[in-house]
Amino acid sequence: MRTFSRPGVSLTGLATALCGALALSAAPAQADSASDAAAAQIAACKPAQPCAHPLPVKVVIVSLFEIGADEGDTAGEFQLWKERRGLTMRIPFPQSFHDLYYNPETQVLAMVTGVGTAKSSAATMALGLDPRFDLAHSYWIVAGIAGIDPHDATIGSVAFARYAVDGDLAHEIDPREIPKDWKYGYFPRGTQGPNDTTTKVEPSGELFTINPSLERWAFNLTKTITLPDRPEIAKERLTFTGYPNAQKPPVVMEGDTLSAMTFWHGKRMTDWANDWVKYWTKGKGEFVTSAMEDTGVMQAMTYLDAAGRADRDRVLVIRAGSNFTMPPPGTDAASYLLRENEGYAGLEAAVENVYTVGSAVVDELLAHWDKYETTTP
Structure with missing residues (x-):
């Protein structure tokens, strides 16, 4: 049985503090500076709303499910990416199944779509249309x-x-009711059965x-x-x-x-x-x-x-x-x-x-x- 979770810490309060810290900090380390700037940048924009300075994304990792927690237990498809690629920045993604995670230094973003074509299509579309992210390249x-x-x-x-x-x-009838010369009860839409090899159907x-x-x-x-x-x-x-x-x-x-x-x-x-x-x-x-x-x-x-x-x-x-x-x-x-x-x-x-x-x-x-x-x- 697969179970799913959305653990993590919200960026809302953190980003507010980071914005003030950025104004006072003299010379932060390069990685910290990138992280702070990205946190302030993403916090200034609401999910799916207009964003003046979208985050640049070089690679999107599309995971489909996770088992239990995102870290520290049996790994599903997402966990190793999060742990090993430094995807520590949680970005709220309420219009989909699971929050996003980002590495501001490498500009790698990871998502978990949820199981099935319906969720994967909806999640991919939601990310692609979210103005908080620059996905052009x-x-x-x-x-x-x-x-x-x-x-x-x-x-x-x-x-x-x-x-x-x-x-x-597809078209389908129960296998117990198929004609004797049918191999399957499942056949392409627009055809006259699984043995129809003459009807041309475009995908x-x-x-x-x-x-x-x-x-x-x-x-x-x-x-x-x-x-x-x-x-x-x-x-x-x-x-x-x-x-x-x-x-x-x-x-x-x-x-x-x-x-x-x-x-x-x-x-x-x-x-x-x-x-x-x-x-x-x-x-x-x-x-x-x-x-x-x-x-x-x-x-x-x-x-x-x-x-x-x-x-x-x-x-x-x-x-x-x-x-x-x-x-x-x-x-x-x-x-x-x-x-x-x-x-x-x-x-x-x-x-x-x-x-x-x-x-x-x-x-x-x-x-x-x-x-x-x-x-x-």
């Missing part, structure tokens, strides 16, 4: 955990998505393409990173006999993601996911990870780009496998799903590895910001 890195297809890789592996495909927009929210040059640049930058192996994931993957990629240690790879509000599981559902991604990408994509938020983020970014508030071509989607999308041979889907609900075998490895890979991208962007500010890789 920002890079957005969606960094989260996911189910992973054992045909392609093992848990702990990190995949850069080339495509984000939506799994919710309308079902498919989002990640900027190919940015995705390839980030993958090439990180593909040689050696991800640590762990006893718990080694034990789990050995049960996947007949799936050679699942039995290998974790790797950095390219692989596409399917977003759906339903946490689905099983071999038949994994077969459906592979077919669904191939259908919408016209055979160019390969289903590797199952998630719940990426198409929501990409839809919001598409609208924000059209409004001139953010750059859709500066979005990366990175997912690390925390669990398999189907059970190993000899285990039924229901039993395996219920066991996974008690704790993903690869959660710790996935959280650590997606941070390691994503952090390498952030480090490169910050180290050469003079180039990347105006030129997208």
Whole structure:
């Protein structure tokens, strides 16, 4: 069970004190000066209201959920970023799920959207339209955990998505009522069933393409990173006999993601996911990870780009496998799903590895910001 929290200390009273301190201070240290100035700057503006001096943001880290507290307990997707990237400045964000955290020295901002496409889309849109932030040149890195297809890789592996495909927009009838020649009871809108291969349907929210040059640049930058192996994931993957990629240690790879509000599981559902991604990408994509938020983020970014508030071509989607999308041979889907609900075998490895890979991208962007500010890789 996932639980969520919004801990932290409000900036309202702190910023008032900082404003006075700034007027009296003679020569604060560079980092303290940056922090004080940013605190005063953001405190002068109310959430979603006009702001004369918005905070500059170089990188937005998009986390989707956290477990318990933001620090000091079992880490979800957000915690390592907060602790290791110096994201100590809490910024109230009442129009969304979780407050924002910022490092005024590096100008990295992190958010937690909440689970599902509805929350991720709303949170991304809320941030993009908030005048307190200058997002004109920002890079957005969606960094989260996911189910992973054992045909392609093992848990702990990190995949850069080339495509984000939506799994919710569809027609559906109960599988117990499908015609005998139908493989699934779930099929694309506008078609005459899953066997209809002649009706041409153009994507309308079902498919989002990640900027190919940015995705390839980030993958090439990180593909040689050696991800640590762990006893718990080694034990789990050995049960996947007949799936050679699942039995290998974790790797950095390219692989596409399917977003759906339903946490689905099983071999038949994994077969459906592979077919669904191939259908919408016209055979160019390969289903590797199952998630719940990426198409929501990409839809919001598409609208924000059209409004001139953010750059859709500066979005990366990175997912690390925390669990398999189907059970190993000899285990039924229901039993395996219920066991996974008690704790993903690869959660710790996935959280650590997606941070390691994503952090390498952030480090490169910050180290050469003079180039990347105006030129997208």
